[in-house]
Amino acid sequence: MPLLEVSNLKKSYAAPDGGTHVVVDVPDFKLVAQAQVALSGESGSGKTTFLNLIAGILAPDTGSIKLNGQELAGLRESARDRIRATTIGYIFQTFNLLQGYTALENVLLGMSFGPGADREFAKALLKRVGLEAKLNHLPRQLSTGQQQRVAVARALANRPKLVLADEPTGNLDHTNAGESLKLIREACRENGAALLLVSHDREVLGQFESVQELAKLNRAAMQPT
Amino acid sequence: MTLPLIVAKSLRQHLLSTVVTAASIALAGGLLMAVWVVKTQSNDAFTKQNAGFDAVLGARSAKLQLVLNAIFHLEASPGNLPWADYEDISTNAAVALALPIAVGDNYHGYRLVGTTTNLFAVEHRPGRKFRVAEGEPFLAGYMEAVLGSFAAQQLKLKVGDKFHPFHGLIFDEKQQHAETYVVTGILEPSNTPADRVIWIPLEGIQNMKGHDAKSAAEISAVLVKLKNPIAGRGLELMYNKQGNRLTFAWPIAQVVAELFGKIAWFDRVLALVAWLVAAVATGSVLASIYNSMNERRRDIAILRALGARAHTIFLAVVMECAAIAVLGMVAAFAVYLGITTVAAGIIRAETGVVLEPFAWQPIFAWVPLTMIGLSALAGVVPALKAYRTNVAENLVPVS
Structure with a gap:
């Protein structure tokens, strides 16, 4: 049974002209447990919306999203929040670290809404990403690469089955991007989490054995907007 | 642990507005407690104050003037x-x-x-x-x-x-x-x-x-101590009703209570002003948190993306407002002590009546609880705004 199974997923927004603008129209997508898959797509191709639908941040108009055998599409927002808190890790392009919180607190927050705060595990994750000496640093006291590593540790904090990564290296320089991608993949593998990463960076995509083009996956992306 | 952490972090991140808003709560809470305590203790102290006597006999005059002059050593002799x-x-x-x-x-x-x-x-x-x-x-x-x-x-x-x-x-x-x-x-x-x-x-x-x-x-x-306080009724009849040369002011507490009855409107105005200040202070909590909601939207969206439920965010905002009131009320006791110490000093110097600002009053419990409750209630409005924050839109940028 796939970890993630998406079928006939549609999401549209109200267009300025009064009509609707379909952003995501994915007839079929599957991801098995512990797999690492990259989705390629240019800006505006609906990558973030697709990930947000899987994460339960957005509710689809129609279709089905089964995560770990559980249907997300028909669930209330609070139930989707609960699943996200316990099953999904999310790495953002801009890291989205909370600026008033230390590295350790950011990681602790990643688990607080799900399995509960585990200080030792949070420290172990930060050690794993090479930040054991920066536990009490605020994001602004960290370099961009270090902030990204905190974001990686936070995404794994709730022991997720699936990690979603939205252009995770988009804000990093070449060297940091390579190291970061390697870290994300290794950390997911070590923690038994599947990885679904979206990027338009060919170098990043080249690191993956399995790459799918969003333009082919998402019928909405094929249409002129 | 999570909610207190979120609240504490938010208070610290918005330190200036936290301090200013808590100060307004402190002023309002301190003022409310001080007005109430000065009013009730003055009332009690004056009406229970008879320096050991039950009545005053003096020249024909108003009873109040006689009591103020002979017992409180205020006013001119009639x-x-x-x-x-x-x-x-x-x-x-x-x-x-x-x-x-x-x-x-x-x-x-x-x-x-x-x-x-x-x-x-x-x-x-x-x-x-x-x-x-x-x-x-x-x-x-x-x-x-x-x-x-x-x-x-x-x-x-x-x-x-x-x-x-x-x-x-x-x-x-x-x-x-x-x-x-x-x-x-x-x-x-x-x-x-x-x-x-x-x-x-x-x-x-x-x-x-x-x-x-x-x-x-x-x-x-003449300051009079009666063998039985009820006996004052007979003397009152004798001096006040049957005679017209002297006044027998009895009982002293009732005479003073009449004075407080006459100036009760002033107490009510003072209390109204204090409650208005309290309303403005809790309004400032609402305004301060509500106005900061735009800059908080991203943090809220991030927390939501991490799995925080909307009602958790709602609760965090309400708790933040209540926490500001808690901080304010801690400082309010300092404001209260400042006001009552000055007021007690003036009252003692002018009348000899001693107020006790440190004596326990039920108001020390219900003013803080009311202010905290009102602030939490004021927090519902920004909390609703936080509750409705669009997560996807605020997790920028979108690719």
């Missing part, structure tokens, strides 16, 4: 009464003790009150007599004085010091009497208006040079 009236009432079967007093002089604004040594036999409260703490009581017929503790402290007079009284109840340096009085004793604090009086023998006032010669056989009032 006039004198003959010594014979003192003799009459002191031998009345219903009277346990009658103490004649005569007023008309001061020393640097502190009244000289002439009386007999029976003063030292009066229990100003059960089991507590006016007792000389330092020195000796004055001797009848001598130019000796016993000072109330507050008067001694303010005038910096000690046993053995000498002074010249001044004519009248208001200090005028041109009105100095030639007589020299010596301080023979200082009363222990009684927390009554007697503390701010200079007690001298009755003859001292009666015979002071410059006073009207006929005042030598007159007194200003």
